[in-house]
Amino acid sequence: MDKKYTILIIDDKTENLHYLNTILKEEDFLIRATSDATFAINSSKLNPPDLILLDIKMPNLDGFEVCKIIQEDEKLKEIPIIFISALDDTQNKVKALNMGGVDYITKPFEKEEVIARVKTQLKIFEGKNTISKLLELQDFFLKKIIHEMNTPLSIISLNIDNLESTLGYKEQFEAIKASSKSLSSIYNDLYYLIKKEKKTTEEKNINLVRFLSSRVAFFDEMANIKNIDIALDINEEFEVFMDVYELERVVDNTISNAIKYSFENSTIEITLDKEDENFFLFIKDEGIEIADINAVFQAYYQQKDKNIGLGLGLSIVKEICDKNDIKIEVSSQNNNTIFKYIFPQNRIIKGEVKI
Incomplete structure (x- = not known):
């Protein structure tokens, strides 16, 4: 020491x-x-x-x-x-x-015992202080990244839209838009991690048909790069009562991961349905299977030999679902992966939903 x-x-x-x-x-x-x-x-x-x-x-x-x-x-x-x-x-x-x-x-x-125990606790105390300082630095670093990402992302989106309206459709524009959307999703995850302790939860009734349609449209360019079709299937219409931003992080991270791990020329199925008394959303993709379902929700987890993303998205999904009592079921076999989100009864607004 x-x-x-x-x-x-x-x-x-x-x-x-x-x-x-x-x-x-x-x-x-x-x-x-x-x-x-x-x-x-x-x-x-x-x-x-x-x-x-x-x-x-x-x-x-x-x-x-x-x-x-x-x-x-x-x-x-x-x-x-x-x-x-x-x-x-x-x-x-x-x-x-x-x-x-x-x-x-x-x-x-006993002299030796006293000295050994004191030194051990001081080492633990020193380690906790080091971790605390590292977390402070991490917090500062994430805030800096968020600040530096926001303006360039806005400029890219604005200018690519202007170029497309002037020059017409070009495949290169789609690639730029897809990359911008991918960065935007990462930005929103980092923003959530920084702001989650201070952010006031604003829960309201969310029309899931309209909400999911908007998220599918958001990821359209990313899916098109791999010629992936995103199919929205509404077997049961219902609304859910929760914070829009939190629901967006759950859905966006699941769709984003589905696109990343899907094979080219495949289909991602997004379904709203009801089974017995359970209202649920499931997202199914055709692609690389999850090697370890038990580890997939851990922060910074990345599948072996598949260095894709930061490994933060699904840990955020798990945190939000736990907070809102949303049950998650995951299966991954025969090149099909399904994420199923079962909403608690107290968050469901039943009956016909007007779009």
Whole structure:
């Protein structure tokens, strides 16, 4: 450990403070030791330690009460707490860990054990801090990508439409539009990941026939590049009550994946139907089978030897479906893959749907 860590020891026994202070200083830790729990809490708020060794049986405030106060403080709650006590019963150990303690050392202290446990928890703490910093950098990076992608995508779409209206249909324009739509789908996934915690969910009745027709039209150029026909089959008309943007991420990612993995000159079938009392949407493609159905919804999962996409789309689909209680069934065999989304009854608006 390159950093010089500060350890706060709270114990009402002077001999324990002296012993722990001595053995930990030998390991080049900075030590703050006190028998006054209230003073320890107040000083920590001004100058937080990296780890706390906390006795359980103390006058005025016992260790459990001190731990509770620390856990409720936004500035201190991440500090690892190792309980130290002469109480060696299971009940106290379980309570200490349930209170938020990361470890439990019983008295009388063994020097090697104390040092090993302290170093282990500091390494874990250091790892958590590293992960936290990496997540902050990832968040910044994604926000930067989103910002940089938005304007070029808008310019490409606007100019290709202008060129097509001037020069007429050209196959190259279709390829550019398809690539633009693919980037747009990636952009929307990244936008969802960044904004999902802050975005207010706006649920409303969604006419699925109109909605699916608009998504099929959106992916038309991408499908045409591989000469794929997208067939929309409405066996049962119904509306669903949910956030439009979330439904769009589910449908768009499923259609986008279907196009990517479909064979050329094939058909993608999108069907609305009802079976017993279950209203569902299923999307079927003819193409490369899914090698591992259990892993397909994991973030960053990519099929072996098929380096396609970022591996984020289906993890977003799973997250949204779980949030909305939408059941997902996936089958993939004989070059046919089906994603079936079964909507819960409380999200279905039944009856004839007017288009």
